[in-house]
Amino acid sequence: MDFNLSEERQMLKDTAGRFLREQYPIDKRHEFARGEDGFSRAMWAEFGDLGLIGALMPPEVGGYGGTGEDIALVFEELGRGLVVEPFLASGVLAASPLIDSGDAGTLAGVIAGTGALAFAHGEPEGRYGLSHVASRAEQGTDGWRLTGRKAMVLNGSAADCLIVSARLSGEVTDQGGLGLFRVDPAQSGVTRRSYAVIDGAAAAEITLDGATGIPIGTPGEAFPMIERAIGRGVLAVCAEALGAMEVAKDLTVEYLKTRVQFGQPIGANQVLQHRMVDLLIEIEQVRSCVMLAASTLDADRATRERHLSAAKHLVGRVGRQVAEEAIQMHGGIAMTWEATVPHYAKRIVMIDHLFGDTDYHLDRFIRFSREAS
Amino acid sequence: MDLGYTPEEQAFRDDVRGWLATNLSARLSTKVRRAQRLTKADYDEWHALLRMRGWMAWHWPVEHGGTGWTPVQKHIFEEEMVAAGAPRIIPFGVNMLGPVLLKFGTEAQKDRYLPRILSGEDWWAQGYSEPGAGSDLASLKTRAVRDGDHYIVNGQKTWTTLGHFANKFFCLVRTDPEAPKRQQGISFLLMDMDSPGIEIRPIYTLEGEHEINEVFLTDVRVPVENLVGPENDGWTVAKYLLTYERTGIAGVAYSKQALAGLKKVARDQREGGRPLDEDPHFAARMARLEIDLMAMEIFNLRVVAAAGAGSAPGVESSLLKIKGTQVRQEATDLLRRAVGPYAAPDLPEAFDEGWNGEAPGPDYALPLARSYFNMRKTSIYGGSNEIQRNIVAKHLLGF
Numbered sequence: 001m002d003f004n005l006s007e008e009r010q011m012l013k014d015t016a017g018r019f020l021r022e023q024y025p026i027d028k029r030h031e032f033a034r035g036e037d038g039f040s041r042a043m044w045a046e047f048g049d050l051g052l053i054g055a056l057m058p059p060e061v062g063g064y065g066g067t068g069e070d071i072a073l074v075f076e077e078l079g080r081g082l083v084v085e086p087f088l089a090s091g092v093l094a095a096s097p098l099i100d101s102g103d104a105g106t107l108a109g110v111i112a113g114t115g116a117l118a119f120a121h122g123e124p125e126g127r128y129g130l131s132h133v134a135s136r137a138e139q140g141t142d143g144w145r146l147t148g149r150k151a152m153v154l155n156g157s158a159a160d161c162l163i164v165s166a167r168l169s170g171e172v173t174d175q176g177g178l179g180l181f182r183v184d185p186a187q188s189g190v191t192r193r194s195y196a197v198i199d200g201a202a203a204a205e206i207t208l209d210g211a212t213g214i215p216i217g218t219p220g221e222a223f224p225m226i227e228r229a230i231g232r233g234v235l236a237v238c239a240e241a242l243g244a245m246e247v248a249k250d251l252t253v254e255y256l257k258t259r260v261q262f263g264q265p266i267g268a269n270q271v272l273q274h275r276m277v278d279l280l281i282e283i284e285q286v287r288s289c290v291m292l293a294a295s296t297l298d299a300d301r302a303t304r305e306r307h308l309s310a311a312k313h314l315v316g317r318v319g320r321q322v323a324e325e326a327i328q329m330h331g332g333i334a335m336t337w338e339a340t341v342p343h344y345a346k347r348i349v350m351i352d353h354l355f356g357d358t359d360y361h362l363d364r365f366i367r368f369s370r371e372a373s
Numbered sequence: 374m375d376l377g378y379t380p381e382e383q384a385f386r387d388d389v390r391g392w393l394a395t396n397l398s399a400r401l402s403t404k405v406r407r408a409q410r411l412t413k414a415d416y417d418e419w420h421a422l423l424r425m426r427g428w429m430a431w432h433w434p435v436e437h438g439g440t441g442w443t444p445v446q447k448h449i450f451e452e453e454m455v456a457a458g459a460p461r462i463i464p465f466g467v468n469m470l471g472p473v474l475l476k477f478g479t480e481a482q483k484d485r486y487l488p489r490i491l492s493g494e495d496w497w498a499q500g501y502s503e504p505g506a507g508s509d510l511a512s513l514k515t516r517a518v519r520d521g522d523h524y525i526v527n528g529q530k531t532w533t534t535l536g537h538f539a540n541k542f543f544c545l546v547r548t549d550p551e552a553p554k555r556q557q558g559i560s561f562l563l564m565d566m567d568s569p570g571i572e573i574r575p576i577y578t579l580e581g582e583h584e585i586n587e588v589f590l591t592d593v594r595v596p597v598e599n600l601v602g603p604e605n606d607g608w609t610v611a612k613y614l615l616t617y618e619r620t621g622i623a624g625v626a627y628s629k630q631a632l633a634g635l636k637k638v639a640r641d642q643r644e645g646g647r648p649l650d651e652d653p654h655f656a657a658r659m660a661r662l663e664i665d666l667m668a669m670e671i672f673n674l675r676v677v678a679a680a681g682a683g684s685a686p687g688v689e690s691s692l693l694k695i696k697g698t699q700v701r702q703e704a705t706d707l708l709r710r711a712v713g714p715y716a717a718p719d720l721p722e723a724f725d726e727g728w729n730g731e732a733p734g735p736d737y738a739l740p741l742a743r744s745y746f747n748m749r750k751t752s753i754y755g756g757s758n759e760i761q762r763n764i765v766a767k768h769l770l771g772f
């Protein structure tokens with residue numbers, strides 16, 4: 001048993017950490033988030049140069065990593081930096097089916113940080129349902145045509161290529177009959193409405209009206225690729241939440257040591273000490289569960305999905321506790337935009353709204369546990 | 374034992390409800406329901422209507438233009454106001470300073486300020502907390518030095534809610550830094566917001582809104598007749614005011630309204646092909662909240678009824694504040710949770726009056742994440758829940 005990172009991965013982690021500490025202060029982050037794209041294209045390219053995007057992809061498509069461990073390592077650092085560049089949308093979600101289908105051409109631009117993608121899968125009525133796809137795909141004489149509406153598409157507006165799910169056959173929630181398509185968002189059949197999200201960055205509602213799409217893999221059999229993409233996304237945001245929780249915890253510890261009330265640092269109060277220790281325990285639990293999920297990302301389906309759901313459930317449960325306690329222990333100052341900690345708290349809490357919340361994954365954990373036994 | 378309202382109280386409720394139905398404009402209640410930004414003009418409009426009905430000074434005795442209501446009537450009034458979507462009554466003048474002046478003010482102060490509070494001519498703001506004096510309010514440093522007929526005030530105040538709407542400012546200052554105990558040597562002063570040397574700066578909240586402010590005081594000259602209560606005895610005044618701030622802080626009415634809203638949202642949202650309120654996890658969360666709220670409503674009424682019978686609320690108000698904020702925060706958590714991915718879109722422009730754009734998801738989803746984060750303040754302000762626990766623990770254990 002070895003819980004240590006390899007030398008190469010440790011170097012990558014150190015490089016990322018140092019870069020973010022030096023080049024990504026929170027005021028710049030806010031500026032990037034409020035920009036037109038919801039992130040900085042220059043910074044995205046720098047991340048590309050640094051190899052941080054390529055670390056999310058395997059060598060077969062031109063990357064330098066791509067394992068669960070790589071994803072977790074990179075995203076923990078991104079969480080620490082509260083990064084708004086589209087690592088999740090481009091480097092994980094949309095990249096996943098392209099990795100599965102060996103599309104190194106499209107991924108080259110992503111790895112370099114010059115291109116950005118989006119994974120247009122969720123739908124207005126779909127909530128967290130993995131196979132909830134009402135959008136239709138029809139094959140005509142001139143190729144595939146897609147019609148429907150996609151919801152809360154992360155980086156949907158700035159992406160230069162969309163990976164879209166659509167249904168060829170079956171009922172709205174069937175796992176069979178799904179297809180994934182590459183869609184050029186510049187065509188007339190695609191309408192995008194962009195908006196900010198409360199924890200930074202940007203998303204979009206996307207309407208497809210007979211848009212042309214190029215299939216990825218075999219049309220009608222895309223569900224495993226979708227599940228895989230979301231699974232990678234779940235691991236990524238769990239690790240991101242872990243990094244963000246570590247920072248929220250560190251900021252709070254620092255505040256407890258320095259904020260003086262009643263003639264002593266507030267951290268001298270035993271009740272706050274104990275609550276802080278409880279956070280520490282829960283964050284260690286999360287770290288452990290994220291490691292487990294990362295190490296089994298390529299295992300059989302039941303093991304993999306069970307571990308991913310365990311991690312996401314725990315991240316949702318602990319995340320709320322960490323975010324709320326960090327704010328409470330900071331007091332009024334944490335209610336201000338100027339403070340750092342509330343922005344971490346917002347990200348941590350809102351991660352529970354991506355790919356299924358803590359209840360959804362508790363349920364899913366139970367289902368996959370039954371399957372595994 | 375009879376946990377129901379008396380016929381008189383029921384009639385009172387009908388009266389309040391009827392008046393609200395006729396007088397609260399759809400414009401205002403729509404803004405409140407959509408969690409849109411209320412302007413000073415909105416509050417002034419609402420306060421004026423209440424004043425005409427004689428309900429503005431609802432905590433004051435009749436002889437000063439108040440209602441003389443019993444605690445139960447006040448509770449009913451509050452509940453109906455919230456249920457109707459009325460703007461809140463801004464408390465700093467009418468619910469905080471008013472009662473303070475009635476108890477500690479000179480005749481001249483009462484004559485001058487009470488009518489102006491009632492008429493809406495003066496909008497008061499509060500200057501208690503300082504950057505270094507939050508939970509430990511008695512450590513405040515803003516200094517007032519006597520100079521003939523004036524105090525010269527220097528220092529900084531913070532968390533001044535809606536101070537940018539105010540023309541008046543009540544403020545705790547240190548007049549005797551040598552006093553043997555920190556609570557001694559503090560005085561309570563009234564100021565004009567436009568006095569030379571007062572500068573007010575916005576503090577933006579975590580969701581980017583301007584509601585609170587910091588106030589800088591540099592050589593501000595305040596006439597000595599603006600001292601409320603004896604010099605160096607402002608702590609007594611301050612504490613009296615804080616007990617007023619705490620009545621109704623359980624926020625039962627707000628939590629009941631949030632629960633009603635939650636039930637509608639959970640019926641409308643779908644999870645795995647059925648309404649969210651049929652999802653066992655979510656249904657259990659809602660039920661736990663409802664049970665807590667039911668219990669707290671009775672708890673609150675027990676305290677209200679005891680106050681009506683003449684007993685002063687003691688540690689009960691601290692207990693109610695803690696439980697009240699927990700329940701209200703849980704309600705906002707579930708509301709945010711209920712809308713799934715659509716909790717995330719943030720459209721600041723949607724909170725301006727007259728916005729008629731299209732929400733990415735359901736309209737009701739728009740303010741829910743903001744409201745969840747904003748409501749974190751309730752367990753921090755008005756004496757944090759930690760401070761409330763200290764108060765109760767001291768009473769209980771004597772340490």
